[in-house]
């Protein structure tokens with residue numbers, strides 16, 4: 001489902017505000033904004049980009065946090081953002097693929113939301129989604145699949161139930177002192193602000209980077225070295241402080257939005273991935289982008305199983321064995337095909353030999369990327385509990 005279709009669907013409500021077209025999004029890449037927002041960052045992290053028309057404020061963050069956990073913000077009253085993005089799983093849901101409010105199976109695996117403020121593109125493989133504001137329209141108003149199920153018929157009454165609520169009136173007045181009444185655009189902006197404000201840099205690995213040598217076990221230290229060496233090649237795509245090469249921050253003049261085919265499928269022997277999950281190709285139609293997905297950040301990856309865009313790998317051990325094999329050879333069923341021979345496979349996915357002890361070391365390193373505080377921090381928790 002393209003963002004264009006969504007905007008069409010919502011023409012009654014959102015087109016009026018007219019600020020969600022991808023090309024119109026302006027970013028603040030100059031000085032830091034005047035907002036006093038606590039990003040809770042280590043010194044090496046540059047501030048993330050904020051859209052000029054939606055600067056981050058604490059009051060919007062708090063409004064967004066309530067909306068994120070509120071099931072009233074859905075067609076059937078049974079689903080909230082938190083249904084698929086659970087804090088104790090680093091804002092994933094533990095499912096292979098989630099179901100939306102109308103029972104539709106989403107084609108892709110739920111993603112973690114921590115540090116999403118820095119991702120150069122959002123979602124698994126969509127080059128056209130570059131802001132959280134654009135992305136959040138999809139779960140709210142999308143029909144393929146239906147997630148929150150807000151549509152042309154029910155959106156006025158859903159908005160009304162929020163607008164009439166005393167608590168939301170207070171939160172809204174604090175977030176938008178000069179504009180009333182509350183509209184869908186405010187809801188989208190506040191949700192984006194909450195997500196943008198979820199930062200996660202309190203793992204054992206972060207303590208190690210900050211100078212505490214004892215924060216990592218010897219096994220995790222060996223794993224870190226393996227991760228960063230030319231035999232395993234992991235760091236080429238999972239690089240930097242976020243362990244992804246798809247990053248944008250305020251200090252950058254040039255932003256890259258890379259996508260990679262890691263050789264998971266090859267259903268026709270010519271490189272095809274199963275529909276609709278053909279990666280960036282699904283959006284651009286370019287053959288060379290078949291099966292190309294954004295390298296996910298590996299922070300908190302130990303608590304976000306199952307893995308990959310379709311949740312098709314259950315454990316980190318299996319992920320590492322798949323890379324060691326240079327891709328995945330599926331020998332039975334309708335998805336059969338030798339992903340190792342996918343012609344669109346990235347040149348860094350070539351396979352390598354690795355001992356059992358080394359696999360355990362890489363897993364120990366990946367485990368050290370979990371920010372335990374993120375999982376329980378009341379700042380990001382359900383305000384209604």
Ligand code: HEC
Pocket residue numbers: 068079080081082083084085098099100101106108109110111112113116119121122123124125132135136139140147148191192195
């Ligand atoms: C039915 C389950 C479901 C619901 C409800 C849901 N999401 Fe998601 N979310 C997903 C899935 C699945 C993806 C991956 C989407 C894709 O690749 O197309 C995702 C991706 C995202 C991303 C992109 C993260 C990244 O790493 O790029 C953000 C941000 C996000 N969701 C925020 C939200 C917000 C905010 C809400 C509430 C308005 C919400 N989601 C509701 C399942 C859900």
Ligand code: HEC
Pocket residue numbers: 227232233234235236237238259260261262264291292293294295296297298301304306307308309310316319320323324346347348349362
């Ligand atoms: C060529 C770029 C590239 C290289 C090299 C690479 N990865 Fe990945 N990684 C990706 C992409 C892209 C995905 C998502 C693929 C998909 O879903 O189809 C991914 C997914 C993952 C996941 C699953 C994350 C999640 O949230 O589902 C893990 C774990 C992972 N990689 C670890 C590693 C390790 C360990 C190595 C080194 C052995 C490595 N990667 C090498 C690009 C790369």
